Amino acid sequence: AWPFPYEALEPWYCQAERMYQVRGSLGEDPTEPHHSAAYEYPPVPDEAPIADIRARLKRKGLHPFSLPLGLDLDAWLSKARTPWDAHPNARDGKMDAETAALSVALSHENVRLETNARVTRLDTGAGSRIDRVTYVKNGETLTVSPEIVILAAGAVQSSVLLLRSKNDRFPKGLANSSDQVGRNFMNHNASAVIGVSPRFRNTSIYQKTFAFNDFYLSDGEGGPPLGNVQLLGRISEKVLKGSLPQAPEWLLRFITGHAIDFYAMSEDVPNPESRVMVDGDRIILQWQRTNWDAHLALVARLKAILKSIGFPIVLARPFDKRTPSHQCGTIRIGNDPAAAPLDAYCRAYDHDNLFVVDASFLPTSAAVNPALTIAAQALRVADHIASKDLQARDALADRTDKIGK
Ligand SMILES: Cc1cc2nc3c(=O)[nH]c(=O)nc-3n(C[C@H](O)[C@H](O)[C@H](O)COP(=O)(O)OP(=O)(O)OC[C@H]3O[C@@H](n4cnc5c(N)ncnc54)[C@H](O)[C@@H]3O)c2cc1C
Incomplete structure (x- = not known):
């Protein structure tokens, strides 16, 4: 479903890993694709009980690998001895979008951040370009008319904004001549799986240091892919x-x-009937899970493995639509404007100056955490926008417009 091969994104993955100071170790994961640059930092170390579990899994023939993590462990633990997974943080230890990206962008004189501002509408002018962005700040309605609009409100809110911005010329919503905006909503099939043993004492603080992909490409016996397992x-x-x-x-x-x-995390595959829709002020999320049998098979495998390494009690609980943490896919990229709202550089086929660069663009969800792919594509798109090629094409389009008129 991807309009470009992995190789097109690979250099941008490396750049995103540098930007987010990702720690990791190459060569431990047999499913790892080509990686042109080594990680700049060694992996975050296992705590003693976690090293014990990693060794038990290896003895069973599995291939646990150090999770790539954007985390400065010393800085994190110096503030509080807590796990980082799902803990928000700013400017300390965890390389989130604020720490690693926004604060760097704001160090440039020509970047301004408008806080407490909620975008409510995009409008097109006489042509198809977006000529006005309306937002509400402290109760006041304001507008801005940029040359390029980059929408990055997340897979639900970006599609909601485009659908709500419909007008006479674009009655199905903006960027939506393909009728795909809001469709193909995906969210990983995910479960928490907890092994309990009276003989195992878990004294770890952060725990989350390894994963395994032994069932990522197949179920291990030549059957279909099941997914990723991580702490x-x-x-x-x-x-x-x-x-x-x-x-x-x-x-x-x-x-x-x-x-x-x-x-345990398995892929959710694109389905046009899995949708984000709007009904006045309401947002309707009609998530239709796919590939659930593969996920149940992955959870069953993991349970059996945990039992075989000394955990007689194993509890499992799936995450449901109240926790759509890996939501994506509602404004996908593709080569065919009839089937995808965005081109391979996330530019709207219907609006020359609109790009959507967030989890919405993903044409498939894979079965890995999505943030690095979103960051890599954002860097790729930014480079494309800044390139002379794009400016030349815009100038050409402009001239063609004028000749047409
Ligand atoms: C608890 C949790 C843990 C996670 N852990 C991981 C992990 O370990 N690894 C990983 O890869 N991924 C993880 N994810 C997923 C990851 O955070 C998302 O995939 C990623 O942030 C999506 O990026 P995005 O740009 O699409 O949207 P977001 O990061 O959600 O950014 C959208 C932004 O737009 C703003 N916005 C929305 N609507 C408007 C509007 N109308 N006007 C103005 N601003 C607006 C929002 O406030 C937000 O700041 C986790 C997610 C959660 C919830």
Whole structure:
């Protein structure tokens, strides 16, 4: 489904990894594709109980590899001894979009950040270009008319904004002559899988240092792909209580003190009927999971593995649509304007000066965490926008317009 091969994105993956100071180790994951640059930092080390589990999995013939992580461990732990997974942070330890990207962009004199501003509408002018962006800031409605509009509100909100911005000329919404905006919503099929053993004592703080892809390309016996397995950030008593509200404190303490917590993730494949729609002020999310059997098979494999390495009790719970953390795919890229709203550089086929560069563009979701792919494509698109090629083509389009008129 991708309009370009992995090789086109590979240099941008490396650049994104440098930008987000990703720690990792090449050569441990047999499914790893070509990587033209080594990681600049060594991987985040396993804590002792986690190193023990990694060794047990290796003895079973599996290939656990160090998770690539955008994390400065010393800086993180110097502030608080907590896991980082799903913990927000700014400017300390965790290389998030603010720390690694926004703060760098803001160091340039010609970059201004408008905070507390909610974009409510995009408008086209006489032609098809976007000529006005309307936003609300502190109760006041304001507009701006940029030369290029880059929409990056996330897979749900970007499609909502385009659908809500419909006008007489574009009655199905902006960028939507293909009728694909809001469609192909994907979210990984994911489950928390927790192995418990009275004989295992988990004293780790952050836990999340390795993953394995032994069932990524096939089920291990020549069958279909099942997905990725990675450690979760350490599950605390308080987090577990959310899922087991009736359980007494002592039981929750026992489980979390003797458990290892994994995240099993399988691909959700594109389906035009899996949709984000708008109904007045309401947003309707009609997620239709696909590939669920593969996910159940992955969870079953993981349960069996955990039992075989000394965890007699294994609990599993799927994430549902209340936790759509890997949402993507609602404004996909493609080579055919009849089937995709965006070209291979995330430019809207219907509007020359509109780019959508967030998780919406993904034509498939793979079965890996999405943020690095979004960042890599953003860097690729930015380079394309800045390139002379694009400016030359715009000038040509401009001339053609004038000749036409
Ligand atoms: C708890 C959690 C853990 C995760 N862990 C990982 C992980 O370990 N690895 C990984 O790769 N991915 C992870 N993800 C997924 C990752 O965060 C997303 O895939 C990624 O952030 C999506 O990027 P995006 O640009 O599409 O959207 P976002 O990052 O959501 O950015 C959209 C931005 O647009 C703003 N916005 C929305 N609407 C408007 C509007 N109308 N006007 C103005 N601004 C607007 C939002 O406030 C937001 O800042 C995690 C997600 C969650 C929720």
